Amino acid sequence: MLLFLFLSPSDPGSVDLEKVSNVIVDQSLKDQIFSREAGRICFTIVQAEAKQTNGNVFRRNLLNRLQQEFKAREETRKRSTHEWVCLVSFICNIFDYLKVNNMPMMALVHPVYDCLFRLAQSDALKNEEEVDCLVLQLHGIGDQLEKMNLQLMDELFNLLRDGFLLQEDLSSMGRLLLLEILEFRAGGWTLSETAQKYYYSEVTD
């Protein structure tokens, strides 16, 4: 039934890619699970469009829409933490999947870092939801981001380390998440076996 949403009114045999990109963005901002899958879907559509029509209408619309949402991120964060973390999750997912000739999109590097830096501010670190989002993204794309800009990653982790050590209003889970990501990066974006056991095995006693 909702297939009709995407059909162009002038030519019902066609699919309106601009509208598709908008719907994908809208859904990603509401649904956190979807925001983590959307990258893969978008990638498939981008490939498909390039192959069929040699165009990139979908990608261009997607990115510009994403840019709008990114610009409004502070208001979004004020209005709804959930939407804000969905936005971050989505941008990072797009960064992960939408590569240009197998290289990450340079245009997104600073915006992604901006989001992560925002999550590393003290007002965000005290929210477990935001810390969770932060570490999730770093697990997923931290190594790629570091390759694109090492000094920014260093600065980000300085903030995280300071937050962990100095900030008093972190939740204990928040603190644990930060400790894990600090170790994760220190280990070269992977967790040693000992660390794995420490963080992820069940406590029996």
Place this chain on the structure above:
Amino acid sequence: TMSAHQKYRYENDCKPDENRNKGASRWSQCRKRGADGSLRTSHAVEEPGKCSQSSRRPESFTTPESEGPVSRVKNWGDEVEAEEVRSNVQRDAHRYRRRILEADFPQRDRKISSGSSDSRDSRDSKESPAKGDIESDEATLIRRQKQINYGKNTLAYDRYIKEIPKHLRQPGVHPKTPNKFKKYSRRSWDQQIKLWRVKLHAWDPPAEEGNDVQQIEEIDLGEIMDFELDVECSGDTESPCPISSGASLALAEVIFTICYPIPSKISSNSISQYFHFFLFLMIDFCGGNFPCYVLGYTHFVYTAFDNF
């Protein structure tokens, strides 16, 4: 990259080359807002370690890097497109240099790599340029590539390459894409492009106007459409997936599972809670090599996928 700072819209007072290891205070110095989100004023009494400078505050935490002059207001769509053209040009240049080397040192039984077909004439000994004669200025290459892209993004070009496969093309008779890696003057190059595009017009589709620069914004389902509408998805049906013949079913399955791996943890009870997108790949029944796409929006019905 300091000059890029001045041109870029967000200007950042932070100088990342200076001592970066001061922790939070380093970044605090450049922050426009305090931790509670309120704007800092230059004279506000601040906590130790926080910023007391009155220079302009950035909107972003990061210093943007740029490869060259940037316009004041950039949109990501354009930026990424420019990245892509640049990256394609670099890749083509790499392949072209390798091809030149192969031409200099021909080896038997070496497989010809598919790549930019714009520059295949390196193997022609009469035209093969010496290594020093390759056009390597990136801005020039990008400009030329864009001109080539305009020409290739036409119906005429599409029809031409379908009608005349590469091995049947005769020099002089059939239009040949100018080789962007050869040294030409600006005027000579522009002229070659013009002539090339004029020749391509011979393959314009009949009785249609304005085909020169064609932007296809919508993907045409053509004959598929009626079939699609019959089997659209709704939350209450058990089989939401409109797949047609055997071959396209297989392909669609592949695309679907790439696109959307079925989460193993979802129980059938929670299905109605989920809305998901999935992508269908339909093969044009006539063309056989003209995939069309339909995006369906539906309730995710787990049982339906047992049919895959």
